[in-house]
Amino acid sequence: MRRFVPHLLYALLCLLVVFAVQSDLLNAYLQLIIMFMGVNIILSSSLNLVNGYMGEFSVGHAGFMAVGAYITSVLNVWLFTSDRVFGPAVLPPASVIYLFPVTLLIGGIGAALVGLLVAVPSFKTRGDYLAIITLAVNYIVKSSIENIQGIGGARGFMGMRNVVDAMQDVADIPWIMLWVFAGTGFSVWIIYRFVNSTYGKGIVAIRDDEIAAEIMSVDTRRMKITAFMLSSGLAGVAGGLFAHILGYINPGTFTIMKSTEIMVMVYLGGMGSLSGSVLSAIGFTVILELFRPLQVAKWVVIPLLLILLMLFRPEGLLGNRELTDVFPRLRRILAPQRRQA
Amino acid sequence: MNLETLIQNFLNALQWGSFYALIALGYTLVYGVLLLINFAHGDIFMMGAYIGFFLATFLLGQYAFALPLAFPPQIIFVVTLLLTMVLTAFAGVTLERVAYRPLRRKGANRLYVVITALMCGLILENGNLALLGASRRNFPQLLSNTVYSIGEVTFSDVKILVILTTIGVFLLLEAIVRKTKLGMAMRAISYDRMAVPLMGIPVDTVIVFTFALGSSMAALAGVLFATAYPVLEPYMGALVGWKAFIAAVIGGIGEIRGAFAGGFLLGFVEIFVAAFFPSTLRDLIAFSILLVFLSIRPTGIFGVARATKI
Numbered sequence: 001m002r003r004f005v006p007h008l009l010y011a012l013l014c015l016l017v018v019f020a021v022q023s024d025l026l027n028a029y030l031q032l033i034i035m036f037m038g039v040n041i042i043l044s045s046s047l048n049l050v051n052g053y054m055g056e057f058s059v060g061h062a063g064f065m066a067v068g069a070y071i072t073s074v075l076n077v078w079l080f081t082s083d084r085v086f087g088p089a090v091l092p093p094a095s096v097i098y099l100f101p102v103t104l105l106i107g108g109i110g111a112a113l114v115g116l117l118v119a120v121p122s123f124k125t126r127g128d129y130l131a132i133i134t135l136a137v138n139y140i141v142k143s144s145i146e147n148i149q150g151i152g153g154a155r156g157f158m159g160m161r162n163v164v165d166a167m168q169d170v171a172d173i174p175w176i177m178l179w180v181f182a183g184t185g186f187s188v189w190i191i192y193r194f195v196n197s198t199y200g201k202g203i204v205a206i207r208d209d210e211i212a213a214e215i216m217s218v219d220t221r222r223m224k225i226t227a228f229m230l231s232s233g234l235a236g237v238a239g240g241l242f243a244h245i246l247g248y249i250n251p252g253t254f255t256i257m258k259s260t261e262i263m264v265m266v267y268l269g270g271m272g273s274l275s276g277s278v279l280s281a282i283g284f285t286v287i288l289e290l291f292r293p294l295q296v297a298k299w300v301v302i303p304l305l306l307i308l309l310m311l312f313r314p315e316g317l318l319g320n321r322e323l324t325d326v327f328p329r330l331r332r333i334l335a336p337q338r339r340q341a
Numbered sequence: 342m343n344l345e346t347l348i349q350n351f352l353n354a355l356q357w358g359s360f361y362a363l364i365a366l367g368y369t370l371v372y373g374v375l376l377l378i379n380f381a382h383g384d385i386f387m388m389g390a391y392i393g394f395f396l397a398t399f400l401l402g403q404y405a406f407a408l409p410l411a412f413p414p415q416i417i418f419v420v421t422l423l424l425t426m427v428l429t430a431f432a433g434v435t436l437e438r439v440a441y442r443p444l445r446r447k448g449a450n451r452l453y454v455v456i457t458a459l460m461c462g463l464i465l466e467n468g469n470l471a472l473l474g475a476s477r478r479n480f481p482q483l484l485s486n487t488v489y490s491i492g493e494v495t496f497s498d499v500k501i502l503v504i505l506t507t508i509g510v511f512l513l514l515e516a517i518v519r520k521t522k523l524g525m526a527m528r529a530i531s532y533d534r535m536a537v538p539l540m541g542i543p544v545d546t547v548i549v550f551t552f553a554l555g556s557s558m559a560a561l562a563g564v565l566f567a568t569a570y571p572v573l574e575p576y577m578g579a580l581v582g583w584k585a586f587i588a589a590v591i592g593g594i595g596e597i598r599g600a601f602a603g604g605f606l607l608g609f610v611e612i613f614v615a616a617f618f619p620s621t622l623r624d625l626i627a628f629s630i631l632l633v634f635l636s637i638r639p640t641g642i643f644g645v646a647r648a649t650k651i
Binding site for chain 1: 378440443444447449450451452453455456457459460461463464466467468470471579583586587590619621622624625628629631632635636639
């Protein structure tokens with residue numbers, strides 16, 4: 001029973017927040033920040049899988065996010081709302097509450113397939129060259145979306161607000177926030193299970209020594225494909241949620257700046273540390289909001305912070321350690337099954 | 342496509358490729374010596390263009406206060422070009438001093454240096470935006486920009502100047518790297534980083550020289566670019582910088598010949614893509630070529646694969 005304590009705690013936290021929203025304790029701005037925290041947690045933990053655990057250097061995470069965001073949004077607008085471009089709703093709008101996770105998942109799968117574009121060249125190249133490939137994929141995705149006029153091209157795509165409204169019509173609860181909580185919990189859980197499984201240890205082995213891992217019968221190619229597809233797929237899910245939080249997306253959102261933002265979160269939290277990624281995603285979202293009055297100068301201060309971090313604590317806040325390693329007492333609550341080993 | 346249009350596009354591609362080649366040089370020089378991708382280089386190019394802009398307007402007497410004497414524009418152009426190269430070289434060396442050297446001294450992982458470089462680029466871009474505002478600036482016209490035409494082919498003297506300068510720079514740099522002592526030291530560092538300091542070669546001096554050389558070439562490209570396309574904005578270096586980086590990689594990063602070959606190749610691809618397809622596809626095709634190229638031949642045209650020791 002104690003195995004499920006962390007899950008229950010998380011569910012309790014989510015319920016608390018939802019109740020707070022329902023009883024008007026949290027204003028719209030705070031709700032928005034909480035939802036962005038969730039999206040950022042998915043993004044940073046999924047990038048950490050590639051950059052931290054596998055030791056690659058992917059700089060184009062926003063590209064995968066864009067794929068997921070566009071696929072999910074277009075599907076939802078096409079299926080559940082009557083739109084000028086796509087015509088009347090294909091399915092009854094009320095069914096959106098059941099089918100939203102499905103479209104989210106389809107967006108994730110689409111992003112994972114684009115992730116193959118990076119995974120396949122990664123067999124031959126590593127390090128700097130792979131970084132360039134991920135960057136190129138980011139630009140290719142952005143540029144392709146700009147050239148598809150059917151989904152708005154460079155003008156962007158909107159109509160997700162109607163999808164959210166369709167959900168609200170069924171029951172007046174903060175649906176998107178629920179999906180964000182579900183997505184966040186799912187991503188952290190799946191990454192935790194993956195990197196702690198015997199199979200998943202293979203990616204850490206690849207980081208430490210690829211050739212040795214190969215000799216120790218780790219199927220490096222398959223491992224790389226799995227890691228890249230999982231990471232980009234989760235980024236796609238995050239993108240789908242992001243699109244529905246904002247209600248409007250355009251290709252300019254998913255540039256190298258967005259990718260850099262995600263990278264900052266990963267390196268702030270520490271490479272190869274899942275709890276570090278989660279904490280830094282929460283902290284970074286708050287910092288970003290606190291710096292909002294700085295306007296453009298925000299983008300001078302944030303890179304400066306990261307440079308100072310690289311100089312004085314390059315391994316990040318929790319480099320390769322988990323929260324339970326820093327505070328062993330937490331282990332009793334968060335990871336009790338480990339003590340039996 | 343008839344012959345005239347072909348020649349016209351050929352000339353345009355040569356000019357466009359020249360900019361890429363000049364910027365790609367900075368990437369390739371630094372990579373050759375330090376094995377560091379200096380992601381801030383595109384923004385050094387932007388800085389070069391801005392420094393050139395301020396110098397030129399100052400010398401023309403349009404900025405701050407009017408100078409007591411007026412120079413002819415050609416002299417101003419030459420003075421601006423040289424001063425900009427010197428000042429931008431200082432900027433590049435400062436970047437190396439402040440950001441990269443402390444990390445190198447600490448023996449930090451190369452990844453951290455690359456991230457620092459990316460962040461420095463962002464700081465330069467957004468610092469410029471915060472300080473100078475988002476308004477675009479017009480580079481003053483210093484050269485007459487006369488347009489000659491032979492048959493249906495037209496070309497301006499700026500175009501010819503850009504192409505000739507690039508070829509001159511190529512010859513000069515090849516001479517520096519192959520014939521001088523400093524060039525020999527640069528090649529030695531890229532060949533074996535551990536042994537070079539033991540031979541009494543001052544590594545830091547060589548690195549500073551490399552950064553100065555690369556940055557001044559970026560400044561040259563910046564001023565020439567601003568002369569040809571006289572609109573300046575803080576993010577002008579970002580996309581051009583990435584493209585130049587692609588050029589350096591396609592040519593084989595670390596090779597001067599590669600930077601030029603890659604730069605001109607990319608210039609040709611982009612101009613001829615724009616000639617046959619809608620020009621919005623230009624970036625898409627350029628980056629796709631990079632992707633395919635790197636998957637097939639990761640070391641580029643002239644690059645040699647480094648063997649990894651087990």
